[in-house]
Amino acid sequence: MLKMPCLAAVLLPVTMIWCGLAHAFTDGTDRSVTLEKIEQTFVVQRDGTFSVDVDSVLLINEERAIKANAQRPVSYNRSLETLQVLQAYTQKPDGRKVPVDAAHIKEQQEQASAQAPMFQDSVNKVVIFPEVAVGDRLVLRYQRKRFAPLFPGQFEDITMPEFHPVGQFSLTYDLPQGMPLQADARGFKAAPPATGQGRSVYRWDYVPAARARVETGAVSYLDYGHYLAVSTFSGFKEFAQAYQARAAVEVTPQITELAQRLTAGLPTAREKALTLSDWVRKNIRYVAVYVGAGGVVPHAAQTVLDNRYGDCKDHVALLEALLSAAGIKSTPALLNLGNAYVFPKVPTLGVLNHVITYVPSLNLYLDSTDPSIAAGYLPLAVLNKRVLLTATGEFGQTPAMQLNQVSSDLQFKVKGDGAADFSNVATVKGWASEVSRFGVKLMKPADRDRLVEKVLAAYGQRGSGSFKIKPPAGDGDFVSTVDGRTENLVNLPGPVGVVTLSSLAGGISQNVYSFAMEKERTQNFVCISSDTVETSRFEFPAEVNVLAIPKPVKLRDGNVDYSARYTQDGNAVVVERHFKFSRPNVVCSPEDFTAMKPALEAMIRDLQSQIIVQAG
Secondary structure (H helix, E strand, O other): OOOOOOOOOOOOOOOOOOOOOOOOOOOOOOOOEEEEEEEEEEEEOOOOOEEEEEEEEEEEOOOHHHHHHOEEEEEEEOOOEEEEEEEEEEEOOOOOEEEOOHHHEEEEEOOOOOOOOEEEOEEEEEEEOOOOOOOOEEEEEEEEEEOOOOOOOOOEEEEOOOOOOEEEEEEEEEEEOOOOOEEEEEOEEEOOOEEEOOEEEEEEEEOOOOOOOOOOOEOOHHHOOOEEEEEOOOOHHHHHHHHHHOOOOOOOHHHHHHHHHHHOOOOOHHHHHHHHHHHHHHHOEEOEEEOOOOOOOOOOHHHHHHHOEEOHHHHHHHHHHHHHHOOOOOEEEEEOOOOOOOOOOOOOOOOOOEEEEEEHHHOEEEOOOOOOOOOOOOOHHHOOOEEEEOOOOEEEEOOOOOOEEEEEEEEEEEOOOOOEEEEEEEEEEEHHHHHHHHHHHHOOHHHHHOHHHHHHHHOOOOEEEEEEEOOOOOOOOEEEEEEEEEOOOOOOOOOEEEEOOOOOOOHHHHHHHHHOOOOOOOOOEEOOOEEEEEEEEEEOOOOEEEEEOOOOEEEEEOOEEEEEEEEEEOOEEEEEEEEEEOOOOOEEOHHHHHHHHHHHHHHHHHHOOEEEEEEO
């Protein structure tokens, strides 16, 4: 279903991420359990309804697996499906079976999104196994029946094996003869199709293989790992047509009046589109409503306007209606919201899980569902994505780069006892400006009051200070000011080294260390372009002598441009750093990482450099 988690991750310039080098482990298999048997058999009808029988046996190998597996949730949509547990028991090593009685099969609401309000018909039927211990097998058989298809006359499914040892894992699809099944398989072996009695049966068996752990910052496992995707859609164009058929938009008089009022006096179509998108972003709350077929069918645009809330499909429907009322044509654009950048060869909802707006005449993508991203910019999880334009069935591509500039000016006035007063002014331009502003709005006053104290503590500093933001001009630059005092910046009398901080948190250090979170890489990883300039000034009292300052650094290697300069101005030392990472897409390869390593190591050495001082 098109379920979009509201992006609430706030990338403030005052948010610190400090990451050291981690060794790359190759084996990602969790051996606490063994999936001895998984059989899934789908019987599909011509109208798109189906039933699936699941037969599973799970072996508990380690104590830590008991809590996670002794209760097995099975999800289903009660408006579209029924689910019946056919058999469930704990099998002891001596062969004794301890059945699960009806009282220990509970139904509960599926866990709500932590990111946004959610209303849905999906519920979990939880099977609670008795007397579970290491060495036991948990046997579960159930049947799920879909009596109302999301797309009439069509069927699709996608499966990925879990990162556990696997014994038998098979998937069987039984369809009416003449109902073609497209497939894209990685790590699954197909058996010859069988045809008879008006039915065609397809089967795939998983071929167990070693799987590396998912590296920090890596692209989705779907981009390179094992999965089986099947679909009766002939291709993505037919999928787009099926979505479009259920996403018709009606422009009501109220929507027309609102669009004309919001765009009155605006001279260009682009200004009108941005204004309408921002109005939807600011006035229509993101609320996930997946009741019935709501996973793929938007509510009427007027209903969304009246309710003032909706999910991604609803946002797109209302924005499309507003744009149409303003004389601007648009189309929904389906994509994968996560860190997957490669489409399977067949269309499935497991990958096409988000929808945004595309304005062809302006070549402009808009995502009004994220309240922290101003119109004209896109959330990071939407950048550089292949999209399916439902109005035409054609593919498009979201931009890979957008304005992302940060500058900061940091000053320390060191006292004779090693304490220091400091001030820092940071300016964020581009997509992160509204993200930063939104993040501050969400902060509790108590957390904001202690923000500087917590940042200092991350450096082992004792101190406090105030954090203020400059009122923006519209949705312009985000400007923040930090003033404070640390009691132990310099451990005098020395000689002692003073780390050459050029920002209090985030900034260049955050960018460089995020690249270096793995010692080696074997998987593609996400790498976002940025441009950061930082200046800091350390003013020492007359009784403190500056003995040595770091040497300058200048690096230009592929996508990386880095420089650092250190100058002495009387009894003060000025640090100037510039880091620019520029790349035409947001995915880097292991080969890119290998090429970057010498520059990364040099930048880390520079970021850890010190000014050597001693009290006279």
